[in-house]
Amino acid sequence: MKPEELEVKAAAELAKQEAFDARLICCSSTGCQSSGAAAIIDGLKAELKARQLDAKVQVCGTGCMGLCSKGPLVRMTSKSQTEILFSDIKPEMAAAVVDQVVVPVLGGAKIERPGGNLERHSLDLSEPFFTMQHRVVLENNGRTDPEKIEDYLAHGGYQGLRKAIAMSAEEVCKEILNAGLRGRGGAGFPTGLKWDITRKIQSDVKYVICNGDEGDPGAFMDRSVLEGDPHAVIEGMLIAARAMNATNGVFYIRAEYPLAVERIEKALRQARTAGLVGKNILDSGWAFDFEIRLGAGAFVCGEETALIASVEGKRGTPRPRPPFPAVKGLWDQPTCVNNVETLANVPRILLRGAEWFSSRGTEKSKGTKVFALTGKIKNNGLVEVPMGITLREIVETIGGGTGTDRKIKAIQTGGPSGGMIPEHQFDTPVSYEHLQQLGSMMGSGGLIVIDDHDSVVELARFYLDFCVDESCGKCAPCRIGGTQMLRLLDRIVKGDGTEEDIKNIRTVAKAMQKASLCALGQTAPNPTLSAIRHFEPEFRERLKETAATA
Amino acid sequence: MSTPNEATMAVKAAAPKAPPAPKDEITVIAQKWKKKRGSLIMALHDLQGRLGFVPRESAMKLGRAMDVPLARIYEVVTFYNYFKLEAPGKYIISVCTGTACHIKGSAELLAGLEKELNVHEGESTPDKEYHLQGVRCLGCCGLAPLASVNGKVYGKLNTAESHYVIERIQVDKPMVNAPEEAAE
Numbered sequence: 001m002k003p004e005e006l007e008v009k010a011a012a013e014l015a016k017q018e019a020f021d022a023r024l025i026c027c028s029s030t031g032c033q034s035s036g037a038a039a040i041i042d043g044l045k046a047e048l049k050a051r052q053l054d055a056k057v058q059v060c061g062t063g064c065m066g067l068c069s070k071g072p073l074v075r076m077t078s079k080s081q082t083e084i085l086f087s088d089i090k091p092e093m094a095a096a097v098v099d100q101v102v103v104p105v106l107g108g109a110k111i112e113r114p115g116g117n118l119e120r121h122s123l124d125l126s127e128p129f130f131t132m133q134h135r136v137v138l139e140n141n142g143r144t145d146p147e148k149i150e151d152y153l154a155h156g157g158y159q160g161l162r163k164a165i166a167m168s169a170e171e172v173c174k175e176i177l178n179a180g181l182r183g184r185g186g187a188g189f190p191t192g193l194k195w196d197i198t199r200k201i202q203s204d205v206k207y208v209i210c211n212g213d214e215g216d217p218g219a220f221m222d223r224s225v226l227e228g229d230p231h232a233v234i235e236g237m238l239i240a241a242r243a244m245n246a247t248n249g250v251f252y253i254r255a256e257y258p259l260a261v262e263r264i265e266k267a268l269r270q271a272r273t274a275g276l277v278g279k280n281i282l283d284s285g286w287a288f289d290f291e292i293r294l295g296a297g298a299f300v301c302g303e304e305t306a307l308i309a310s311v312e313g314k315r316g317t318p319r320p321r322p323p324f325p326a327v328k329g330l331w332d333q334p335t336c337v338n339n340v341e342t343l344a345n346v347p348r349i350l351l352r353g354a355e356w357f358s359s360r361g362t363e364k365s366k367g368t369k370v371f372a373l374t375g376k377i378k379n380n381g382l383v384e385v386p387m388g389i390t391l392r393e394i395v396e397t398i399g400g401g402t403g404t405d406r407k408i409k410a411i412q413t414g415g416p417s418g419g420m421i422p423e424h425q426f427d428t429p430v431s432y433e434h435l436q437q438l439g440s441m442m443g444s445g446g447l448i449v450i451d452d453h454d455s456v457v458e459l460a461r462f463y464l465d466f467c468v469d470e471s472c473g474k475c476a477p478c479r480i481g482g483t484q485m486l487r488l489l490d491r492i493v494k495g496d497g498t499e500e501d502i503k504n505i506r507t508v509a510k511a512m513q514k515a516s517l518c519a520l521g522q523t524a525p526n527p528t529l530s531a532i533r534h535f536e537p538e539f540r541e542r543l544k545e546t547a548a549t550a
Numbered sequence: 551m552s553t554p555n556e557a558t559m560a561v562k563a564a565a566p567k568a569p570p571a572p573k574d575e576i577t578v579i580a581q582k583w584k585k586k587r588g589s590l591i592m593a594l595h596d597l598q599g600r601l602g603f604v605p606r607e608s609a610m611k612l613g614r615a616m617d618v619p620l621a622r623i624y625e626v627v628t629f630y631n632y633f634k635l636e637a638p639g640k641y642i643i644s645v646c647t648g649t650a651c652h653i654k655g656s657a658e659l660l661a662g663l664e665k666e667l668n669v670h671e672g673e674s675t676p677d678k679e680y681h682l683q684g685v686r687c688l689g690c691c692g693l694a695p696l697a698s699v700n701g702k703v704y705g706k707l708n709t710a711e712s713h714y715v716i717e718r719i720q721v722d723k724p725m726v727n728a729p730e731e732a733a734e
Binding site: 030031033034035067068069071214215216217218219220223255256257258291293294295296297298299310311312313314315316331372374375376380381382412415446448450454459462463472 | 586587588589590591592594595625626629630631632633647648649650652653654685686687688689690691692693694696698701702703704705706
């Protein structure tokens with residue numbers, strides 16, 4: 001495809017969409033699929049067809065719209081009315097949706113359906129959950145059909161790539177560096193710098209890998225992006241490849257995410273047909289293609305050297321760095337591993353410029369961050385907020401608090417590598433630095449809320465148990481340290497612990513942090529340490545001596 | 551046991567211009583992936599996708615066909631949680647044990663199902679009808695606590711009503727990993 005054809009295709013698709021009087025967009029990500037999204041789409045289509053309205057109203061699927069606990073969600077946009085978002089729609093409600101909402105919008109008379117009280121299914125879009133979010137990575141979720149490349153093109157798709165092809169590799173790196181984009185996998189390394197380091201290394205073969213092995217239990221940002229906007233990730237990868245003169249791309253995705261894999265496969269096929277992936281991309285003579293590799297359930301594969309070993313078909317064990325993957329990565333060639341969310345930011349930066357991106361956020365943490373809000377919280381789901389927003393705003397205003405009469409006690413960010421943050425520190429702004437100061441980390445974006453009935457000691461044990469189970473066993477500090485620490489913590493959980501055990505946990509933790517080979521072992525003690533730091537009385541309550549005197 | 555080298559040499563010798571012999575599934579999988587570097591895990595995914603687990607004989611056959619020592623295959627299969635060495639039951643009940651589900655009582659749900667089916671986590675019922683396992687986060691945290699049965703997700707479960715899951719299985723009969731007969 002020639003670059004100019006992008007606009008032609010986009011305009012054609014837009015015209016097609018505008019020919020419809022209304023659009024019914026149903027969430028079709030894993031969460032809503034399991035609640036019958038496919039049947040809802042089919043039902044709506046059938047009801048419209050029966051009323052001969054299928055030429056006037058378009059029905060399509062879309063990526064995660066955020067409020068997963070109230071799914072399946074159906075969004076209606078039309079020329080004559082402001083948009084409506086319905087929650088908890090069931091397949092059997094299709095007729096009611098058409099007769100009570102769609103028909104009146106088209107100028108017909110409303111027909112009441114028994115049991116179709118849609119008023120209580122209509123969400124208030126002026127709620128902070130909707131108004132306080134800033135969608136960049138998720139901008140197409142709820143708007144485009146992830147299974148149609150035309151829909152992506154109609155919303156500015158592949159225009160960033162077009163710009164990148166017209167720029168030099170160095171300029172692309174600089175643009176990303178100026179934007180201030182940092183790795184969204186958790187560590188926060190400046191993406192532009194990472195690319196530039198890889199760019200400067202001379203080699204005939206260079207790899208770009210998309211890390212879609214979302215292992216943090218309680219997080220689903222990357223799944224939602226892969227499922228909801230696969231073309232954005234592909235475009236991000238292409239731009240990354242352009243910036244580093246890379247020759248091959250690899251998608252590494254968890255096997256537990258079959259829908260994400262399916263959507264990426266489909267999107268790649270469409271992009272290849274359109275001449276956006278493969279030989280002679282956008283008529284520039286440049287060739288680049290992808291392979292898909294599936295993970296197989298190993299948390300440690302989130303670490304880049306372990307991930308590379310896994311792509312090579314081996315056990316996913318990390319190796320010491322240096323050499324860094326930028327020098328010696330996949331098959332000993334220079335390799336750059338980027339997280340899904342990082343890559344999804346890239347096309348938007350190229351399209352709208354570094355300045356636009358860096359206008360949001362704090363001094364050192366720019367842009368937005370997607371969080372998976374879960375646990376004891378009312379508005380369970382996926383949110384995207386500007387960096388610099390406070391934790392309290394996320395949890396209490398957007399999340400709506402616990403939704404019960406219980407009080408929020410703490411949150412955990414960063415999953416098994418992160419830490420607990422007690423309620424009195426919720427006024428901290430969200431940035432890589434601030435969260436680290438609190439003894440936690442940004443992590444990939446899992447944000448778990450616990451209330452005053454939950455035990456932090458047990459949550460700490462849960463995370464440590466996870467890390468011990470997932471330790472690859474290669475280095476002693478992680479393998480032995482983790483097991484010993486878990487034994488000590490177990491004693492406390494069971495009420496057999498002593499003062500000495502708390503002291504020993506700290507000692508073992510220090511050894512693990514300092515001497516482990518990779519981030520898994522280095523960060524495994526974090527949840528426990530932060531729990532002790534903020535909730536020491538709760539640990540002491542469980543000690544043998546305390547129990548004896550009580 | 552014939553060495554993998556002998557086997558591959560035989561394959562190589564027979565390869566040029568030979569008419570396509572009737573192939574069984576493992577050979578098809580091996581041929582699909584053999585030429586791609588580092589694709590052992592992908593081949594194993596295909597194998598488990600067809601059979602539901604990785605039987606020892608199939609692993610040996612795959613090894614011979616791909617020229618990979620059996621030890622390498624076991625090294626990989628035993629490292630990753632996803633691969634199974636034993637035949638699971640007909641209905642694989644995977645209770646999510648991710649953090650969000652944990653907070654919402656997945657342990658209670660799992661314990662209830664253990665009691666209901668009279669098996670421990672990781673075991674199958676004697677009639678091989680059900681296999682119960684705790685799994686890592688399935689990424690549907692908004693629906694916590696949840697269980698998936700052969701890939702079908704049952705969300706927002708009441709942890710005290712584990713029987714409900716069994717009832718739903720009997721109604722829905724979700725089948726995904728059904729081992730199919732050899733295609734060719």
